[in-house]
Each structure stands twice: as C-alpha cells, then as structure tokens.
Amino acid sequence: MLGTMMKWICILGPAVVVHALPTLHTYHGSHLGSRQQAAPGGLTDIDILQFALTLEHLESAFYKEGFAKFPASDFTALGLTEEEIAALQQIGQTEATHVSMLLSAIASAGFQPVMPCKYNFGFTDAAGMVATARVLEAVGVSAYLGAAPLLNSSAILSTAATILTVESRHQTFIRTVSGAEPVPAAFDTPLGPRGVFTLAAPFITECPAGSNLNVPAFPAIQLSTGTSNISAGQSLAVAGAEGSFCAFVNQGATKFVPLAGGSCTVPQGLAGEVYMMITSAERVCDDVILAGPSVLELS
Structure with a gap:
C-alpha cells in the first residue's frame, strides 16, 4: 500500500500545469500577487500559471x-459532419479564450506574461491534425490534474476545476470523431511538469527571450513500433534504451515491466492514452526517469 502511495505522489509532484484562471471579477490580480507562497518544488501560483x-x-x-x-472539405473527407467540424473549430476558440484570460490575469497581478513561441506541428493532412489533437488534449487533462494539489489559491483551484470539465469534453469529443472509445477508463492520470514539457517540446522550435521557463525535458523514447494501435502483450522495441524498467502510467496507477534486450512487453489492464517512461527504479519520479514519457494509444 505504501509503495502504491509513493508511486502516486511521484507522478503528481511537482506537476504545475493548469489550463485556465478565474475571471478577474472573481479573483483579482492584486490578490494573486500577494499570495506568492511556493508550492512543493519552489513553485508559486504565478509559476504555475506561466x-x-x-x-x-x-x-x-x-x-x-x-x-x-x-x-473544411478535408475534414469532411474524414467522415466528419458539418456540425462536428464546427465543434472542432470551437475547441480552438476555447483554447484562445484561455490564453486571453491567463494573459490578463498574470499581467493584472504585476507580472510579465510569457509570450508565444514558434512552433512546428508537422502538419501533413487533416487526419494527422485530428490524431495530434487527440494526444494534446489528453496531455492537457493530465497536466491540469497534476497542478490541482499545488495551487495555494482555493479561488483559482475552484474556477480551474470548471475549466477542466471543458478540457475533458474536448478530449472525449476528439476521441469520438476519431473512432475511439469516448470514455476508455474510469480515471485520468496526473502528469508532472517535466513529463508535460517532454511531450510539448518537439512542437516548439524557438521561444522569445524571457519566455523560456527553464523546465528541462527528458530524452525522448524512440519506439520502432510507433505509438498508435498498441495492444496488451505486444513487445515494444526501444532504440538505444538504457534503464531497468518500462513504466506504463494509466488511470492514476503505474505498471512496471522489466526492460530487457532493448524491449519490454505492454502489460494487461491498460486503456486509452498511456504514458510510457524508461526508469532506473520501480517508481516514477524525476530522479529515476531516464526517458519519456511517450503517449501510447491502446487499440
């Protein structure tokens, strides 16, 4: 029981991502600026919001x-209806609204908000965009969950919880139009900042001066089998892997499988998006993670 609790704590801490902030009439910037009590890992609420x-x-x-x-015709060719295309576009609009809210709130607290970076999403077709959106939304939910216990402000936490439900709807909708099970598991999984940034970093090519939060990414996992349509019992070949275990994080729990001969076997009982990491010990903490996470999509 203690081991399970420690694995959960390691996954949570120090997660620092939230996807929204209360509107300024419910939580004023001056009050935010006065509550700079650091969370575990030395993170303040402003750090988390940035x-x-x-x-x-x-x-x-x-x-x-x-x-x-x-x-729109490219999405129609995938089988999406006009209503589904409009809903997908609405997801983008809500993400832009989150940006505007965060910009205003951080600035009103007397801090300079980070600016957008330059990105390379590797778009080749609409199908690839939808597939990537499915992963991004899953990571967003996990990142947001990881931030919840670290926020000092109950006002931010309460309002952020109302946004989390919207982010979860994004994920469910995209899974549905992708032909995947809408709700594959009973629980979602929190993810720490380095894990989140490891998944975001491949899309970022350059950031403006002052907008680099100095969150180091872990080395990426190179899977010769790819990350889609993975099934239990499948052997995953990990190129250049050095470590003792493959950790499969899913539904708030972690299953460890020995890494032997550069490969490991996907365990039973996983569903939906799974975070795979290479570790030197049977725990998922920053000090023992050697590579990953990589997002596996179970078939």
Missing part, C-alpha cells in the same frame, strides 16, 4: 494553424 500559459499558447496556435492549412 507554465499553463505556455501550453495554452501552444494549443491555441495548433488549432489556428491547422484550420488555416486545411479546408
């Missing part, structure tokens, strides 16, 4: 660039 803004910038840019590149 990291949130970094990710919201990325998500907003993702949808804006994608819809600028691909016409």
